[in-house]
Amino acid sequence: MSLQKLRHPFQCLTRLEIPGTDHDNLLLVALGLRVLAVNHKTGAVVGSWNAESAGSKGSIIQMNMSNRMDYVALVTSEDKAVHILSTSLTCLLLPLNKRTLPKRPSCIKWSYDDKHVLVGDKFGDVYALPLHIPVIPVEEAVSLPADESGKTAEETPKEDLKPTPAPDPEDVAAEDGPPAKRYKPSASELTVHSGRNRQALENQKRTAAMKHDQRKAHDPTLNIALGHVSMLTALTCTRVASTRATADDTMCYSREQGYIWSDEVNIGEYHDYIITADRDEHIRISRGLPQTHIIENYCFGHTSFISALCVCDGQDSGGYHYAGNLLFSGGGDDWIGVWDWLKGTLICKIPLDDPTQQQPQPPGAPDDKTDRRTAVSGIWQWAIPTPTTDDWIRIAIACEGEPRIITLTCTSLAPKSASDFERAEYKLPGNMLDMEYIDTETIIISLDSMHEVSSTETLRDANSEKSCPRLFLLHNSEFLFATTQEPDDNADTGGVPFDVDQKVAASLAEKGLDVEIEATPENQAKMKDVLYGIRSLRKGFYEKAQEPAEEE
Structure with a gap:
C-alpha cells in the first residue's frame, strides 16, 4: 500500500518590492530548502534558489528581508548556516x-543600516555578521618595501610573491606578557608505562589538536555582539531620531512626553537599538552596533518565555519613518504586553482570548497530546501609521498550532490601557504559520496544509488536504477563501475572483518546483520540528509530555 503524499507548506513569507519594474508585487516564500519569488497577483514564479546547491540540508527555518529590500537572509536547520541572497532586479x-554558526540559530534580523545580519542562537549569543566577507587582495598582502635583496614588491616577479600567513592565535605574544604557547601534556611516552595512562595521554593530545584546529578554522566574521544567560528567543532592531529645530511640525521623541508632534526633529542624527528576549522572561534594550555592550533598559513583567517582539514604527507627513516608543511582546503568557520600551515600563496587558467568550474545543479537532496552552508565534505591524490615517496602530498576532489570526487596532499613538485597543479575531481553514502585509488593506497568510486544524501531531488525509490552501488572503477585513480581486477601496469583495493559491500551485507544478512529502513517521517528526517549536520553550514541557496518562 502506497503512502499518501501531502503538499509541503510555505514555512516562511516575506515581501519584496522593486519599484519601477514589473517585479513590484513579489512575495518570497520558503518551500523546504527552496526560496521562490512569486508574483502574488498573477501567481507566476519569476525566480528560485535551492539551498542544496550550497551544500545545506534540512529546511529553511528563518527568513528576513533587509530594510532596503536589497538582500534577504535565511537560516537552514541541519547545517546551522546563514545564507545571504541578493534581491536586486539584475x-x-x-x-x-x-556562514556556519557554532550553535543552531533561533532568530535573525537585519541591522537598521543593513550592514550586518544579527543572528541569535540557542546558547543566548547574538552574532553580528557583516554583509560582505572581508577579503584581503594578494597585492595588498605582499606589497612590501625592499626585501633583503634590495628589490621592491614591484620589481619582484609575481610568481615569487607569497602572502604572509596569519600567525597562529596561540603563538601570538600578549601585549604585556610572554608569547602564548600551545598546550602540551606534561607527561610523555617516556614517563607513562601502563596501558590506561597511555590511552589517557593519547586522548589529551587528540583533544589539544582538535581545539587547535578549531581555533585555526574559526570564522573571523563571527563577532559576538551581545549575549544572554538563557536561550535567545526573539530579536528586533530599531532607530530613534534625535531632535533639533526645524520649520515644519514633525513627530519626535521626548523622554518626558513620549512621541509628540513638535517643530524639533533631526533626521541626520539618530540612535540605534537592539531589543532581545530570552526564555527566562527577560527583554533587554541594548544600544546598536558597535556599542551593544551598553544596556539601556530592561522590560520585566512576563511570567513565561517570550517568543515575539514588534516595535511600532510610524511615518510623518514628509514620508520620514520613525521608531515609536511602543513595543509589543508575546510568548507563553495568555496576554500581549504593550511597553514604553525606552522607559522600560509596561503600559498594559491585552488578553489573547476574548474574556467574554469561552474558547471551546474546535469541532473535529483530534484528541492528541498537543499542548494547547497559548503560545504566540509571531507579532506583525500591519500598517504604518501616518498623520492622515484613521488607524494609528494595527497589529496582527499568530498563535502556534491555532487556526486564527488576532488583530489589535488603536487610534492613538499613546494608548493608556487595554481598552484603547479594539480586538478582532478571524478564523482560518488551517493553522497559521506566517504572514506578510501587501498594503494597508490586504495581508497574505501561510497556512499549514499538512496537519489537521488545531493540531501539531495529526496529519490530514489525502482527501481533506485539498480543502486547506497554502496561501490565504485577508482583504477589506473579510476572509476570502484563497481568492481576491484587485484592491479597490471603493469596491466590495465581489467581482471576478483571483485564486492565489491555485495559481501559485499551477505555476510550481509547471516548473517542477513543488514539493510533496510522504506521510511517514520520520517525515512527520521532521515537519513538526520545522513548523512548530514555540510551545516546547515552556519550562517543563518535555517532562510533562513524558508523564504517563492517569488511570481512571
Missing part, C-alpha cells in the same frame, strides 16, 4: 555568501 536570488 541579480534576483543570487547567493552572496554563507
Whole structure:
C-alpha cells in the first residue's frame, strides 16, 4: 500500500518590492530548502534558489528581508548556516555568501543600516555578521618595501610573491606578557608505562589538536555582539531620531512626553537599538552596533518565555519613518504586553482570548497530546501609521498550532490601557504559520496544509488536504477563501475572483518546483520540528509530555 503524499507548506513569507519594474508585487516564500519569488497577483514564479546547491540540508527555518529590500537572509536547520541572497532586479536570488554558526540559530534580523545580519542562537549569543566577507587582495598582502635583496614588491616577479600567513592565535605574544604557547601534556611516552595512562595521554593530545584546529578554522566574521544567560528567543532592531529645530511640525521623541508632534526633529542624527528576549522572561534594550555592550533598559513583567517582539514604527507627513516608543511582546503568557520600551515600563496587558467568550474545543479537532496552552508565534505591524490615517496602530498576532489570526487596532499613538485597543479575531481553514502585509488593506497568510486544524501531531488525509490552501488572503477585513480581486477601496469583495493559491500551485507544478512529502513517521517528526517549536520553550514541557496518562 502506497503512502499518501501531502503538499509541503510555505514555512516562511516575506515581501519584496522593486519599484519601477514589473517585479513590484513579489512575495518570497520558503518551500523546504527552496526560496521562490512569486508574483502574488498573477501567481507566476519569476525566480528560485535551492539551498542544496550550497551544500545545506534540512529546511529553511528563518527568513528576513533587509530594510532596503536589497538582500534577504535565511537560516537552514541541519547545517546551522546563514545564507545571504541578493534581491536586486539584475541579480534576483543570487547567493552572496554563507556562514556556519557554532550553535543552531533561533532568530535573525537585519541591522537598521543593513550592514550586518544579527543572528541569535540557542546558547543566548547574538552574532553580528557583516554583509560582505572581508577579503584581503594578494597585492595588498605582499606589497612590501625592499626585501633583503634590495628589490621592491614591484620589481619582484609575481610568481615569487607569497602572502604572509596569519600567525597562529596561540603563538601570538600578549601585549604585556610572554608569547602564548600551545598546550602540551606534561607527561610523555617516556614517563607513562601502563596501558590506561597511555590511552589517557593519547586522548589529551587528540583533544589539544582538535581545539587547535578549531581555533585555526574559526570564522573571523563571527563577532559576538551581545549575549544572554538563557536561550535567545526573539530579536528586533530599531532607530530613534534625535531632535533639533526645524520649520515644519514633525513627530519626535521626548523622554518626558513620549512621541509628540513638535517643530524639533533631526533626521541626520539618530540612535540605534537592539531589543532581545530570552526564555527566562527577560527583554533587554541594548544600544546598536558597535556599542551593544551598553544596556539601556530592561522590560520585566512576563511570567513565561517570550517568543515575539514588534516595535511600532510610524511615518510623518514628509514620508520620514520613525521608531515609536511602543513595543509589543508575546510568548507563553495568555496576554500581549504593550511597553514604553525606552522607559522600560509596561503600559498594559491585552488578553489573547476574548474574556467574554469561552474558547471551546474546535469541532473535529483530534484528541492528541498537543499542548494547547497559548503560545504566540509571531507579532506583525500591519500598517504604518501616518498623520492622515484613521488607524494609528494595527497589529496582527499568530498563535502556534491555532487556526486564527488576532488583530489589535488603536487610534492613538499613546494608548493608556487595554481598552484603547479594539480586538478582532478571524478564523482560518488551517493553522497559521506566517504572514506578510501587501498594503494597508490586504495581508497574505501561510497556512499549514499538512496537519489537521488545531493540531501539531495529526496529519490530514489525502482527501481533506485539498480543502486547506497554502496561501490565504485577508482583504477589506473579510476572509476570502484563497481568492481576491484587485484592491479597490471603493469596491466590495465581489467581482471576478483571483485564486492565489491555485495559481501559485499551477505555476510550481509547471516548473517542477513543488514539493510533496510522504506521510511517514520520520517525515512527520521532521515537519513538526520545522513548523512548530514555540510551545516546547515552556519550562517543563518535555517532562510533562513524558508523564504517563492517569488511570481512571
